Amino acid sequence: MRVHYQPSKLLRSGEAAHLTSFISWRTQVQILSPRPRLLRCRSTGRMLDSESGDFGSTPSTAVQIRYSVIRSFIDIIRGLWRRLMEDNTVQIRLLKAAELQFRLASAVRLATTTKRQPLDLPLVWTHGKHKVEYDEIALTPEEADYAACSLHRAAIYLMAAQIREAVISAVPNAKEHSDQEVQSVYQISRLIRNAFAHHPLYPTWSIDDDCRDRTVTVGDIIRLDTTSLHNKRLDWRDYGGPLALLRLSQFVRYQILGDVHLTNEDGKSTRATLSPSIEYYQQGNLLLWSLD
Numbered sequence: 001m002r003v004h005y006q007p008s009k010l011l012r013s014g015e016a017a018h019l020t021s022f023i024s025w026r027t028q029v030q031i032l033s034p035r036p037r038l039l040r041c042r043s044t045g046r047m048l049d050s051e052s053g054d055f056g057s058t059p060s061t062a063v064q065i066r067y068s069v070i071r072s073f074i075d076i077i078r079g080l081w082r083r084l085m086e087d088n089t090v091q092i093r094l095l096k097a098a099e100l101q102f103r104l105a106s107a108v109r110l111a112t113t114t115k116r117q118p119l120d121l122p123l124v125w126t127h128g129k130h131k132v133e134y135d136e137i138a139l140t141p142e143e144a145d146y147a148a149c150s151l152h153r154a155a156i157y158l159m160a161a162q163i164r165e166a167v168i169s170a171v172p173n174a175k176e177h178s179d180q181e182v183q184s185v186y187q188i189s190r191l192i193r194n195a196f197a198h199h200p201l202y203p204t205w206s207i208d209d210d211c212r213d214r215t216v217t218v219g220d221i222i223r224l225d226t227t228s229l230h231n232k233r234l235d236w237r238d239y240g241g242p243l244a245l246l247r248l249s250q251f252v253r254y255q256i257l258g259d260v261h262l263t264n265e266d267g268k269s270t271r272a273t274l275s276p277s278i279e280y281y282q283q284g285n286l287l288l289w290s291l292d
Helices: 013-017 019-024 061-113 141-170 182-199 242-256
Strands: 038-040 047-049 124-127 132-134 215-218 222-225 280-283 286-289
Touching: 038 215, 061 141, 061 242, 141 182, 141 242, 182 215, 182 222, 182 242
Parallel strands: none
Antiparallel strands: 038 047, 124 132, 215 222, 280 286
16 A cells, blocks of 8 residues: 655644544545555465455465455545545535625625615515514614624624634644644634634633733734733734635635635636626725716
8 A cells, every 4th residue: 555645834744653643634645556466375375466356266364364454444544535535625615605704794894884785674574483574674774884894793703713613623633733823723713713702792802821922823814912812802903804814714725624726727717707896995994986
C-alpha cells in the first residue's frame, strides 16, 4: 500500500505519524492497491502473484491471511477517507449557506436604509392552528430599518457559529493544534459566537480566563485583541467587522476544508456575471450612490 499526500501549509510533518490526525486533517490521500509482487509460499516454495490472486492450487494459509489483512486495511482507510470527504463537503455547504445568509442580510439592510425594500406581508397568514392579519404584522419603514440591523447581526452570529463548527469538525483538537492560525480561527469564531449566544440582540463579550489579554490573528484577515473586552458590548472594531468574518469563513472553506474555485478552461470563474440595478459604494456604514 502506498499513501500519497499533499499537505496544506497548515499541516506539520510530525502529525502524519498519528493515523487519525493524518486522515482527519486537510490532506489529499490516494489509496492504491498493493503493487503486483510475488510472495513465496512457505509450505511449497512456489512464487505466488498477490495482484492477480493466483495462489496456485494449494495456497498457504499464512499468505491468505496476510493478503486478507492488507485488503481489509485498505478498505478501512478508503472508508475513513470517504467519510472525511463527505463530512468536509457538508461543512463547506453549511459555510456557504451562512455566507449567503450574510449577503442577503446585507442587501436587505441596504434596501431598507435607502427605503427601497418592499415591506409587503399577507393580508391573512395562517400557519398550523394560528392566524395573524396584516395590521398585526405590518412594518413601518422605521421598524424595518431597525429589524434589518438586527437581521444583519444575526447573520454575523450565524457565520461565526458555523466557522467554529466547521473547524472542530475538520481538525482534531483545534484549540491546541500545533498551527497557530488554526488555533486563532477556532478561538476567534468561538468568542464571537459566545458573545452572541449569551445576548443575541445585545452581543456581549464573555472571555475565558485563559483567553484574556491575548491577541489572536489569522494572517491579514482578522485580528482580535481580548484585552479589557470581558463583559463589554461587542463592537465591530474589536475584530475588524463583518467583512473580516466573511473572509475568515472563506479561509476555512479553501484552506482547511479544501473547497475549490470553480473556473473554466481560461481560468475565469464560472459564476454568472451580475450587475446591480443601482451602483452603491459603501465605506463602513456610510453609503454613497449617484442620484442621476
